[in-house]
Amino acid sequence: MADTNPHFNIDPILTRRQMLQRCGTGLGSLGLASLMASEGMLNSAEGASGVNTESPMAPKTSHFPGKAKHVIHIFLNGGASQVDTFDPKPALAKYTGKMLPTENLRTERKTGAALPSPFKFKKYGESGLEVSELFSELGDCVDDIAFVRSMYTNVPNHEPSLMMMNCGDLIQPRPSMGAWVTYGLGTENQNLPGFVVMCPGGYPITESANWRSAFLPGAYQGTHIDTKHTDIEKLISNIRNKKQSLPEQRRQLDLLQALNRRHQEARAQESALESRIQSFELAYRMQMQASDVFDVSQEPQHIHEMYGSGVHARQMMIARRLVERGVRYVQLWHGAGQPWDNHDEIEKNHRRLAGECSQGIAALLKDLKQRGLLQDTIVVCGGEFGRTPVVELPTPGANAGKMNGRDHNNHGFTVWLAGGGVKGGQAYGATDEFGFAAVENKVHVHDLHATLLKLLGFDHERLTYRFAGRDFRLTDVHGRVVDELIA
Helix, strand or coil: CCCCCCCCCCCCCCCCCHHHHHHHHHHHHHHHHHHHHCCCCCCCCEECCCEEEECCCCCCCCCCCCCCEEEEEEEECCCEEEEEEEECCCHHHHHHHCCCCCCCCCCCEEEEEEECCCCCEEECCCEEEEEHHHHHHHHHHHHHEEEEEEECCCCCCCHHHCCCCCCCCCCCCCCCCHHHHHHHCCCCCCCCCCCEEEEECCCCHHHHHHCCCCCCHHHHHEEEECCCCCHHHHHHCCCCCCCCHHHHHHHHHHHHHHHHHHHHHHHCCCHHHHHHHHHHHHHHHHHHHHHHHCCCCHHHHHHHHHHHHCCCHHHHHHHHHHHHHHHHHHECCCCCCCCCCCCCHHHHHHHHHHHHHHHHHHHHHHHHHCCCCCHHEEEEEEECCCCEEEEEEEEEEEEECCCCCCCCCCCCCEEEEEECCECEEEECCCECCCCCEEEECCHHHHHHHHHHHCCCCCCCCCCEEEEEEECCCCCCCCCCCCCHHHH
């Protein structure tokens, strides 16, 4: 009897390796599929050859009519300081250089005296919400924004907090929110990935785990783009085939897919095979539209002036172009590693970081609104946690000699939402008078996820996937919808 182990079984007719070798280098041009992460991505509901192939990414109906159709998640990875951005705490000034009258909460490292914000806050809009000078450009948008000032998460460490914010679990491999959303809704454009992740310069910490599909089919995993590149050939490897026309590629791909389907017949339980098959289809189709969507040179001069210059301005423009073309979920990271993790020199570093993205974020909100896209696009902005209102005490090997930075703070921080049915012009919840811990209308990350899913038309307790003998969901066994954030 033939060995049925898919890792060792050899097809008696033709192995995929042999087929690829015999076809020569032509199929190598389809290496764009490697962009689709370790398990591949999507395909079209109908191939260009006219063959109807049931696509997991075809648009789907949610549990009830949602207010939003798309999500843009701006991730300030590393943890921006809430007391220096969107949660003013003037009481800190009274205790400059002194210990707070309340005990410092436990964080990752030792902390000391109060550190008032070096940045000025100002009221904006009809709502009179206060925003730091770091993000003064957002002043024109505050009436569309809901600042959730009472966020909290479980631990003060980057890796588990990133997993919680993105995947709803501290440690276990779980699907990311972008994967859950595309699983639930599919996507509106079969020529582009449904879930796009942009991070200039490389990967954040925990890398692709932040946008994984885990036990969901690989089609729902995020597609990473390094936006430090502007040349489309570097931005998306092998996006153009210089040796074959599209019809020639189509015929070659049809042969490959027929062989892959035959290979798959005896391996129906191998979901990775289906994902890889679909990745080839998407790779082919992206040649038709990816060059266009990532080419911001097509934007008029006044749009470039509105967004400003630099990689973050370009990322924000691309995000708008993606949702405009039907992409379901777009995540924008500030950069590789954890740039907002400012344990020292917080004034200098936060000013630099905000200067790189503030204008672009405000322009994105204005641009979405003027095009009628903000009403069905949720924009989310924040990090995996916040920072302490007190200094981090220097220790050997860690900020030695410096007392001008803040440690991680999981007890209280700010995330803001706009568009997509969000009730703007409000500050929901509050931290204590010093900005250390959420004390009023506390919102856990599970609650945030439940609320976002409701805006998209889902009951978070019913959006489930059967795996390993139980039904899993983004919010695990937790989460409450914060209805006050919904218009």
